[in-house]
Amino acid sequence: MHIAITGAAGFLGQRLVRQLVKRGELDGRAIRRLTLIDQVEPPAPDAGAIEIVSRALDITTPGGLDSVLAERPDVIHHLAAVVSSAAEADLDLGMKVNFDATRSLLEGCRRHGLAETRLVMASSVAAYGGELPEVLDDMTAVQPQNSYGTQKAMCELLINDYSRRGLVDGRVLRLPTIVIRPGRPNAAASSFASSILREPLSGEEAICPVPLDQELFVLSPSRVIEALILAAEVPGEALGAFRALMLPGITVSVAEMLDTLREVAGDEAVARVRHEPDERIRSLVASWPARFDTARADRLGFRRDADFGEIVDAYLAERS
Template structure:
């Protein structure tokens, strides 16, 4: 089996690579080839029996994906994206990477006759917005309130349509806010959701830019990677005509997140969080819904974290290794 990953140098892409190599198979077939693509060449991870290609490509450039598609991968994970705040700050960049490159990838699959290739695209809770019901489901209309969400929503519609036409076997997974991300804060509007936990747990200061009553829909990195792997194994017959849905996350307020921080690491850790309102961040993140009915995802075998405490403990276990 040949698996390709765009955005493979990112934290999610790297975790997916490690998980796939650890499994060694997908859908009962041995993984024989991995093609990893990102703007900067992804790190090479050697594994006996697996041919690894690490490519530094700008997938928004015309024809950039031709060498990959000519190799006819069995599964493509499309993770490459310009994140929320960056896409809002630079419309042209966001459109080029988040939408144009997605369309080019789908057109490439069409041109090369990759109708049986499973294309798993990572979308986002940011595709929703506006006036919404208290609890959403997969058929709630998309009304994004920022350019990142709009670009993801447009990509979702394309994946659905190309799949409807039998041009590719697509699946869109809308990701909750991922916490706790390792490393340093990035340009994502939701970056604070990790930093208000990660930095205090590491003995560092952090800034909370939103009201503590704000609720988020969250999922741990491990559960997201598990969902991506599972997404390649869900039979096409089980997906039906509508190929996009929200992964099952947890609804948690910022106050509850900080309470968990106190429970785990004490008052001294909590004191490292400074509250400095940022209207721009609040406007973006505050437009994202936080309560979902995920019956369809659960029926297909996708799982949520048990509770927020488990997410924090999983992070602590990782950093202590």
């Protein structure tokens, strides 16, 4: 089996590569080759019998992925993206990377006759927005309130249509907010959700730009990687005509997140979190719904974390 990954140098991409190498197989077939794609050449782990090819490619250029698609990968994990705040700040960049590159990828699959290739795209809870019911599901109409969510929603529609036409076997995962991310804060509006835990646990200060009662729908990094792999194994007919699904997560408020931090590391850690309201970030995050009925994903075998304490414990165990 040949698997290609865009955004392979990123946080999720690197974790996915490591897990695929560890497994050595996907959907009962041995992984023979991993093609790693990013704007810089992705690092390649020692993979034993698996051939790893790292390529620095600009996927926003027309035909930029043709050399990879000509090799007819069995699975494409499409993770490359400009994150939320950056896409909001620079409309042209967000459209170029998040939408145009995805359309180009789909057209490349069409040109190369990759009808059987399973294309897994990472979308976002940001595809939802506007006036919404208390609890959403996969079929709740998307009405994104920011450019990032709009770009992801447009890609979802294209993948649905190309799959309906038999041009590719697409599947879209709407990701909850991922916590706790390692490293440093990035340009994502949700970046604070990791930093208000990660930095205090390391003895550093962090800034919380949203109110304590702000709720988030969250999922741990390990569950996201598990979901990306499962998405490539689920038969297309099990997904049906609508190829996008919201991953299971848990609903937690910022106050509850800080309570968990207090339980783990004490009042001193919580005191390292400074509350500095940022209306730009608050408005973006507030547009993201926090409660979902994910029965469809549950039936397909996708899993959530048990509670927020489990997420923090997993981060601490990985860090040690």
